[in-house]
Amino acid sequence: MFFEFNNEAPIYRQIADQIEAGIFTGVFPPESQIPSTTEISRQFNINPATVLKGMNQLVEKGLIEKKRGRGMFVTTTAQKQINQQRQDEFFDHYVAAFITEAQQLKLSKDDLIALIERGYQND
Incomplete structure (x- = not known):
């Protein structure tokens, strides 16, 4: 280690x-x-x-x-617990702010999905 x-x-x-x-x-x-x-x-x-x-x-x-x-x-169950904790933190730190910003920009759910798909295509 x-x-x-x-x-x-x-x-x-x-x-x-x-x-x-x-x-x-x-x-x-x-x-x-x-x-x-x-x-x-x-x-x-x-x-x-x-x-x-x-x-x-x-x-x-x-x-x-x-x-x-x-x-x-x-x-x-350790890996599963850690994964769940990290998903929760990811939501709290990134997704919630992302959605708030999208709502302020008046983006629809479909608009958000399109943006996410565009991001994955750039990988």
């Missing part, structure tokens, strides 16, 4: 975000084991409590689960 850290967010949050991204992209498939707290803390010289705090956020979200004596594993 490769982590990139910055000064913009707490390290525990960055750990959680990067493991979550690995789950979403399939680096950590469902039911696979993620690196241990000790592995991450040693590899990146981070306090184990900081790593554990990030992992516990993922446990609370239901993305990973602790298996006593074995480690942390990706849940079977």
Whole structure:
């Protein structure tokens, strides 16, 4: 696992975000084991409590689960949960504003569909 850290967010949050991204992209498939707290803390010289705090956020979200004596594993529903969360965020950040702007421009639903199709044709 490769982590990139910055000064913009707490390290525990960055750990959680990067493991979550690995789950979403399939680096950590469902039911696979993620690196241990000790592995991450040693590899990146981070306090184990900081790593554990990030992992516990993922446990609370239901993305990973602790298996006593074995480690942390990706849940079977983790990718689906992350995908749904990202779709919701996509709607909130982009689609809602897009629709609001379209309404102000007095574009119809058909006009919007035509614009979207035009955008896909340009790919």
